[in-house]
Amino acid sequence: MSDTTETRSVTLASSDEAARPGGRLSDQPRLEQPPRGEWWERITVWQRALLVLLEFLGIFVIWQVAIGTFELVNPIFMPTPTDVIEGFGQLFGSGDKSVISATDQDIWVHIKRSAYSYTVGYSIGVMIGIPFGLLIGTSRVAYKLTGPLVWSLYAVPWVALRPMATVWFGFEAAPVIFIVSFASLFPILLNTAAGPQTVDKSLLRSAEVFGASKLDRFRKIILPSSLPFILIGLRQAIIIAMISLLVAEIVGSSKGLGALIVLMTSNFRSGAAFAVIVMAVTVTIILGQGARYAAEKLAPWHFGHKGR
Amino acid sequence: MSVTENTEQATVGVGLDPPEIDHEAIAAKLARPGFFKRNVWSFVFVVELIAIFAVWQFIAGTLEWFNPKFVPPPSDVFTELWNMLPLVGDDPITEHIVFSVRNFIVGYIIAAVVGISIGLLIGATKVGELLLSPLVWTAYAVPRSALAPVIVLVWGLGMSSKVVIIFLLAVFPVIVNTMEGARHVETSLLNAGKVFGASRTQQMRKVFLPAVLPFMLIGLRIAVVRGYIGVLIGELVGSFKGLGTILRTSAFNFETSVSLAVVIILVVFANITMLGVSFAKKKLAPWHSEEDVLKSR
CATH class of the missing domain: 1.10.3720.10 (MetI-like)
Incomplete structure (x- = not known):
């Protein structure tokens, strides 16, 4: 979201300059603003993607440990990620492995x-x-x-x-x-x-x-x-x-x-x-x-x- | 009409007389159209509806083109509907209606509370957006209604499994609409609040929440339909009670008229709830208008 608004304001400013050569807007030297705010407002897109990936990994690990290892919930009711992968094997496997x-x-x-x-x-x-x-x-x-x-x-x-x-x-x-x-x-x-x-x-x-x-x-x-x-x-x-x-x-x-x-x-x-x-x-x-x-x-x- | 009269006069007379102005005709043209003219399309629709029912009755009831077990005439459907109604009918299904509607209300309220809280958390805080919104979008992509068999397996055939299904189906429109609404609150409004010295809570209560409110209500309105679909899915997958159960048993007994009557009951309930939410939106957020291209014609 912030990306688009930024580009929009930039294009606006440049079109203003084109309309008024030597106008007031271009005279003002633009100060490069130092990044402000908390860490979550400063991270880049890639850092954010990495964070989300880690988050998902963390959730999967917790899910696996909580249900697979400690069996907080009966795994029949809430299968773990490895159960789901095994499920694929059961679906596509042939012979004894196949359940269909x-x-x-x-x-x-x-x-x-x-x-x-x-x-x-x-x-x-x-x-x-x-x-x-x-x-x-x-x-x-x-x-x-x-x-x-x-x-x-x-x-x-x-x-x-x-x-x-x-x-x-x-x-x-x-x-x-x-x-x-x-x-x-x-x-x-x-x-x-x-x-x-x-x-x-x-x-x-x-x-x-x-x-x-x-x-x-x-x-x-x-x-x-x-x-x-x-x-x-x-x-x-x-x-x-x-x-x-x-x-x-x-x-x-x-x-x-x-x-x-x-x-x-x-x-x-x-x-x-x-x-x-x-x-x-x-x-x-x-x-x-x-x-x-x-x-x-x-x-x-x-x-x-x-x-x- | 008046134009032709005037030209006639002009050719007959000397041509100097000023043309007579028909004030009444002009006034009639400018006046607000009459009651019938204003509502002409409503009348047309009523006539159309009556015609459709008449043709259906004639084909299905009198001519019996189809087996009435498959395509019942409207008279049968309305007789069944009357019989089912609580208080007036011979064979009221009050128990089932109460079961379904109670499940809906419980699931819907939980969905509304949870959905609005999560939506606000995501929309108002950057950390929430960063960490929770990918999860919400992922869960949103999963067809949750496909989980119905698993949910019935876990929570049993009673009320709780239905409430869970209704909750799962209804909560996401609320979350997504609230969070998108919160994300698009105009910053100039918030800044204006800040400039005039509003505290953080005042900014939240007086600027942020009113700005998000219409979107919450839109989400709640979409959630109504989802909720009723959830009622049906839950009861069709496995239940002893409820409108969905009647729907299933009646269809399998080839009592299609009963099924259609149940569908009518469901549509009426869903529309009453939707109208309630729309009314709430009109009262609570009268400044927000939705552009509905089709309905404004």
């Missing part, structure tokens, strides 16, 4: 099922959310007609639909896909709809003056200026889709990562259950960072390093 092989499956069955449900569910959310969002964002009548319905559906906690999704769609991937697309639809839809609202009206007017047709205005002005909002919605949906996927699989599904968490927990192998969660977190972080990178490439005027 007893059920005639291996972990890839679960991973494939989850990847399938996630991709299809998220894509359905995108395919409904973006066009519909653009529609209610650009057309006032469409917004007035469907807006209240959208807001009231948005108020429905998506978990509540999970038992009924089983009734409607059966026991395979379909109910999970339904829940994932329902959960990821609204961030995409509402963010997309907010996009056209913020278009600079003078841009639209000048385009009209220069004879741009309605379609041209939509394609060349409304769509590009809504793009950052769409990307924000897509990024939010990545996270919520993962959460809804796991929950939908935990509550009444026999395959998938969520089902694996339930299976491992009920076998009292909480290390393996935590390992599944670590996997899901890793995937979410990778997807989120990918989306951030894509956003910076696609809409550099909004997400670029120099901008916000």
